[in-house]
Amino acid sequence: MDVTKVLVADAVDLACVNLLKDHGIQVDCKLKLTNDQLIKxxxxxxxxxxxSDTKVTRDIIAxxxxxxxxxxxxxxxxxxDIPAATEKGIIVLNAPGGNSISACELTCSLITCLARNVVSAAASLKAGKWERKLxxxxxxxxxxxxxxxxxxxxxxVAIRMQAxxxxxxxxxxxxxxxxAAKFNVSKMELEEIWPLADYITVHTPLIEQTRNLINKTALASCKKGVRIINVARGGxxxxxxLLEALEAGICGGAALDVFLQEPPTDETTLKLIANDKVVATPHLGASTIEAQVRVAVEVAEQFIALTGKSKTYTKLFGVVNKSVLKE
Structure with missing residues (x-):
C-alpha cells in the first residue's frame, strides 16, 4: 500500500513522527483543525x-x-466513523497494547483510594482539619x-489486585x-456477578452492547455499598x-476517569463529579510518558508495515475493520 504522506491532526509523541520520517514517509503536523479545515x-x-480530540466524521472521510x-x-x-471508513475501503487501526499498563495502574490506584478515602481525607487535612474517625x-x-x-x-488489573x-x-x-482461570479469575455471567462484587471495574470498549451496561437494574442487583470504577469509556x-444509587446509599462510592461528555458540562455529570463519594479524574488513563510513547510508536509501526517496505515492521496488530484487508 502506498503511504507516502501522513497528516497528524492531534498531538502525538515525536517518536511517531520520527519513525515515519525515518522510513521515507512525509509527515505534516496540523493540530486543532476544525471539521471544515480538516475536510479541506x-x-x-x-x-x-x-x-481523541479530532473527530473523524463521515464528511471528512468522504x-x-x-x-x-x-x-x-x-x-x-x-x-x-468506522462504517464510513469501511465503505471506502479505508483501514482503521489503533494501538491496542500501548496504554494497558498505564490504564491498569490508574485503576488499581483508584480502587485503593476508594478503600481508604484517600482523596477526601487529603482535602480535609489540607483544609486544616484532623478528622481521623470520619x-x-x-x-x-x-x-x-x-x-x-x-x-x-x-x-x-486482576494480577495486581490479587497481590x-x-x-x-x-x-x-x-x-x-x-x-480466565489461567490468571485466577472465575468467569461468570453478569447476573451472577452483581450480587457478589464489593468492587466492579469496567474494561470494555464503548459499543452498543456495552452502552449503559451498568444501569439502574444492575445496580439494584448489587451488594449494598458496592464501589464502581471506570477507566475505560464514558457511557x-x-x-x-449511578448518581441515584450513590444518593440512595446503594452504591458506596465510585471512581471515574471517563465521562459521557468530555469535558463535562451536563448537569447530571457535574453533580456526579461533585458527589462526596466520587473520586473523579480528567481522563488520565493513558496519560503517562511511557504510554504516550508506546501508542505513538505502535501506530507508526503499523503504517510502515502497510507499505511493505520494512523487514522490521511487518505486523498489523491493531486493525479494527479487518474486513477491509480482505478486499
Missing part, C-alpha cells in the same frame, strides 16, 4: 493519525480520494473484585472460563443511574 486538508494524504489508513494513537476508536476505611484483602472485560487491561488479597471474578463474552455506566 485531508485529500492530500494517504494516512491520518489522531488521538472528502478524501487518497486516504487509505486512519490511525488512532490509543485504544478507543469511537471518535472515528475517614476510616476498610481493607481490600478478602474483598471481591469484579472485572468486566478480561482483555489486556482487565487481566493486568492485595482480593478475590477476582469477571465477565467477557470472548474469554473462556479456562483462559458504559449510566451516569444518572
Amino acid at each position: 486538508e485531508i485529500d492530500g494524504y494517504e494516512g491520518l493519525i489522531v488521538r 472528502a478524501s480520494n487518497k486516504l487509505r489508513v486512519i490511525g488512532r494513537a490509543g485504544v478507543g476508536v469511537d471518535n472515528i 475517614f476510616s476505611g476498610h481493607e481490600l484483602h478478602g474483598k471481591t473484585l469484579a472485572i468486566i472485560g478480561l482483555g489486556r487491561i482487565g487481566k493486568e 492485595w488479597g482480593m478475590n477476582t471474578i469477571g465477565f467477557d463474552p470472548i474469554v473462556t472460563k479456562d483462559d 458504559i455506566i449510566n451516569e444518572a443511574d
